[in-house]
Structure formats: C-alpha cells, structure tokens
Amino acid sequence: MAEGGNRVVIITGVHGLVGSETAKFFGAKGFLVVGIDNDMRSYFFGAAASTAKNFAVLHDALGENYIYHNADIRDAAAINKIFAEYGSNIALVAHFAAQPSHDWAAREPFTDFGVNANGTLVMLEATRQFAPDAVFIFMSTNKVYGDTPNSLPLVEQAERWELEPSHPFSAHGIDESMSIDHSKHSIFGVSKLAADVMVQEYGRYFGIRTGVFRGGCLTGPAHSGAELHGFLSYLVLCAVAGKPYTVFGYKGKQVRDNIHSHDLVAAFWEFYSAPRAGEVYNMGGSRFANVSMLEAIRLIQEIAGDKMSYTNYAAARIGVHIWYVSDVRKFQAHYPAWKYEYDIKRTLAEMIKAAEGGAGGGGVLAVAKK
Ligand SMILES: NC(=O)c1ccc[n+]([C@@H]2O[C@H](COP(=O)([O-])OP(=O)(O)OC[C@H]3O[C@@H](n4cnc5c(N)ncnc54)[C@H](O)[C@@H]3O)[C@@H](O)[C@H]2O)c1
Numbered sequence: 549m550a551e552g553g554n555r556v557v558i559i560t561g562v563h564g565l566v567g568s569e570t571a572k573f574f575g576a577k578g579f580l581v582v583g584i585d586n587d588m589r590s591y592f593f594g595a596a597a598s599t600a601k602n603f604a605v606l607h608d609a610l611g612e613n614y615i616y617h618n619a620d621i622r623d624a625a626a627i628n629k630i631f632a633e634y635g636s637n638i639a640l641v642a643h644f645a646a647q648p649s650h651d652w653a654a655r656e657p658f659t660d661f662g663v664n665a666n667g668t669l670v671m672l673e674a675t676r677q678f679a680p681d682a683v684f685i686f687m688s689t690n691k692v693y694g695d696t697p698n699s700l701p702l703v704e705q706a707e708r709w710e711l712e713p714s715h716p717f718s719a720h721g722i723d724e725s726m727s728i729d730h731s732k733h734s735i736f737g738v739s740k741l742a743a744d745v746m747v748q749e750y751g752r753y754f755g756i757r758t759g760v761f762r763g764g765c766l767t768g769p770a771h772s773g774a775e776l777h778g779f780l781s782y783l784v785l786c787a788v789a790g791k792p793y794t795v796f797g798y799k800g801k802q803v804r805d806n807i808h809s810h811d812l813v814a815a816f817w818e819f820y821s822a823p824r825a826g827e828v829y830n831m832g833g834s835r836f837a838n839v840s841m842l843e844a845i846r847l848i849q850e851i852a853g854d855k856m857s858y859t860n861y862a863a864a865r866i867g868v869h870i871w872y873v874s875d876v877r878k879f880q881a882h883y884p885a886w887k888y889e890y891d892i893k894r895t896l897a898e899m900i901k902a903a904e905g906g907a908g909g910g911g912v913l914a915v916a917k918k
Pocket of ligand 1: 553560561562563564565566567584585586588589590599619620621622643644645646648663667687688689690762764765766769822870
C-alpha cells in the first residue's frame with residue numbers, strides 16, 4: 549500500500565479493458581483511483597459491449613480507493629473540475645477513453661474526432677493547468693502508420709502471411725521509424741494520430757512527461773468484445789457461445805500481435821516509475837505473441853474442443869493490416885526490467901475460461917473453407 553500514499557491516478561475509459569486493468573493495478577498499490585467513463589462504448593457498439601458492469605468490479609476490488617465520475621472527456625468544464633479537486637496530488641493521468649474502431653469512425657467522423665482528438669487535448673490541457681508534474685500516459689494505436697505496413701513484402705504461408713525474411717522488420721517486427729505519412733489511415737487512424745502527435749508535443753513543447761504507446765491488439769478477459777473491435781475477445785465469445793464468426797478478408801491469414809492487458813499495465817508501471825517526456829513506443833505482443841486468425845481458431849479448437857460453429861469469409865475491411873507485429877525493443881531498451889508473462893496460448897486459455905464462466909453454450913466446430 550505504501551507506494552501510492554495519498555497520490556491520485558486519474559484514468560479515463562476506466563471501465564474499458566485497459567482502464568479497468570490499470571485501475572486494479574494502481575489501486576492495489578495504494579493509489580487513489582479517480583476514474584472517468586461515460587459508457588460511450590455502448591453507444592458505439594450496442595448494449596452487449598457496455599462497460600458499465602466494470603463499475604461494480606472496481607468498486608468491489610478497490611472500495612474507497614475508487615472514485616468514479618460519469619463524465620465525458622470532451623466536456624472541458626467537467627474534466628477541469630475533477631482535476632481542480634486533486635491538483636498537485638495527481639501523480640499519473642492514464643488516458644484510455646476512446647472511440648476505438650476503424651469501421652465505426654466513418655459513421656460519425658465528428659464524434660470520432662471529438663472523442664479521440666479533442667478529448668485528448670482536453671485531458672492534456674487539464675494536466676498542464678492543474679497537474680503539470682503528473683506523468684501522462686496515452687494509448688495510441690498502430691493505425692497511426694495507416695496502411696503502410698501492407699506495402700511490406702509479404703509471403704503467403706499455409707496459415708499466415710509472413711514478412712520476407714530478408715526484410716529488416718522480419719526478425720523483431722515494425723519499429724517506430726515507420727512513416728506515419730502518405731498512407732490511408734481510416735478516419736479512426738487520423739483521429740488517433742492527431743492525439744498521438746499532440747501528446748508527444750505536450751512533452752516536447754511543455755516538458756510534461758508524456759508517453760505514447762502505439763498498441764497492436766490489446767486483449768484479456770476484461771475485454772467487452774464486439775464484432776468490429778477486439779479480435780481475440782470476439783472470437784472467443786463466438787467459440788464459447790457457438791455463434792458463427794466472420795473472417796474479413798485475406799483468407800484468415802492476417803497476422804496480429806496481441807498483448808495481454810497484464811503485460812501492458814506492467815509497461816505503464818515502468819514508464820510511470822521512470823518517466824520521460826514526449827516518448828513514443830510501439831507496444832504489442834511482438835514476435836513473442838502474435839497469431840493469424842486461422843492459427844487462433846486452431847488454438848481455440850485445441851484448448852476448448854469443438855466450440856466454434858463456423859467461419860464466413862467477407863470482404864477485407866478498409867485499411868486493415870495484413871501483417872502487423874510490433875517491435876518493442878525501444879521500450880525494452882529504456883525499461884529493461886519489463887518482461888512478458890502472457891503468450892498467445894496462455895492468453896487464449898484465460899479468455900476461454902472467463903467466457904465459459906459467463907456465456908455457457910458451445911457448438912460444433914466446422915470451419916468453412918473459402
Ligand atoms: N483494444 C485494442 O486492441 C487496442 C489496440 C490499440 C489501441 N487501443 C487503444 O487503447 C485505449 C483503450 O482501449 P480499450 O480496448 O480499453 O477500449 P474500451 O472500448 O474497452 O474502453 C474505452 C472506454 O472509454 C469509454 N469512453 C469512450 N468515449 C468516452 C468519452 N467521450 N468520455 C468518457 N469515456 C469514454 C468507453 O465507455 C470505454 O469504457 C483506446 O485509446 C484505444 O484506442 C486499443
């Protein structure tokens with residue numbers, strides 16, 4: 549309990565996957581967790597994806613160490629009021645509230661940009677005005693690179709696309725030197741990129757200790773999976789409930805690296821403990837934990853038995869990556885104590901167990917061939 553003292557951690561998107569795991573972690577260390585979330589996820593993806601249930605989870609886990617505000621990050625007056633209350637006691641601002649889906653963003657670009665870009669600016673300004681000594685962590689995305697990863701030389705294998713072995717990114721994945729310019733990002737990619745660069749700028753220009761984490765797929769049992777967001781989570785939900793799963797394009801051979809929220813939060817702790825200003829890190833499962841959709845389906849079959857009813861093939865979604873594996877060596881070089889604990893099998897086994905606890909059901913697995 550000693551590490552937190554009377555120090556405050558402000559977490560936006562506190563009821564989401566990353567927010568709730570971060571809240572549990574810092575709450576357990578004795579920090580007062582002040583959480584902000586307006587359950588906008590249910591507006592984006594429907595009632596089934598609501599994160600409101602995590603209020604009870606955090607309240608039970610943290611008791612009086614958890615204070616919740618049902619506030620919108622776009623509402624500067626409401627956010628400033630929260631910051632004014634805690635002022636210089638704020639040790640960390642962990643900003644995770646977002647519209648997180650490519651596909652949804654095109655439906656309402658103003659809403660997407662309002663939440664992702666303007667909402668981030670509201671959080672940065674509140675930090676600068678009320679808690680300039682706080683550390684600021686922002687969860688960005690690998691979509692800031694747009695579809696540039698799709699121009700890498702890929703080779704088709706039986707179950708996955710792979711990078712040409714002679715390519716410099718082949719051994720460790722894509723590093724931060726990839727261009728964020730001259731590519732198709734999707735509306736979501738642009739709103740996140742605007743926020744990403746602004747967070748860096750508050751570090752470089754104002755000297756605030758800001759860290760940008762460009763995530764691959766983030767996952768774990770706390771994820772409220774939806775068809776258009778949360779690949780492994782939604783796949784596991786389909787498998788356990790016996791619902792058909794739809795693969796969008798690339799023959800199911802598209803590769804994603806997946807980092808478990810536990811390993812991600814451990815990285816946040818390292819950054820918080822020795823912060824830098826205006827840093828940006830690619831953060832994902834890297835070569836340690838990556839998987840294609842076909843491989844993930846096979847692994848789920850191996851772990852859970854015949855659970856997945858079938859898989860349809862639909863057209864590829866605009867701008868999605870065919871192969872993306874994060875090179876995390878920059879973060880590892882800055883924070884050598886950080887280690888992965890969850891590979892894909894361990895993550896999947898935990899997610900299946902969690903989903904079986906809640907969802908029940910099952911089905912006959914017969915993956916439809918193209
Ligand atoms: N999950 C992934 O695979 C992934 C990958 C890369 C980056 N990211 C980024 O990580 C961050 C966290 O992702 P997550 O998976 O935990 O998302 P999530 O959808 O599970 O959680 C986000 C939370 O923010 C809340 N929220 C949304 N708009 C809000 C607003 N205007 N005001 C207050 N609260 C609001 C939602 O209700 C939700 O509870 C996001 O910035 C996302 O873009 C996620």
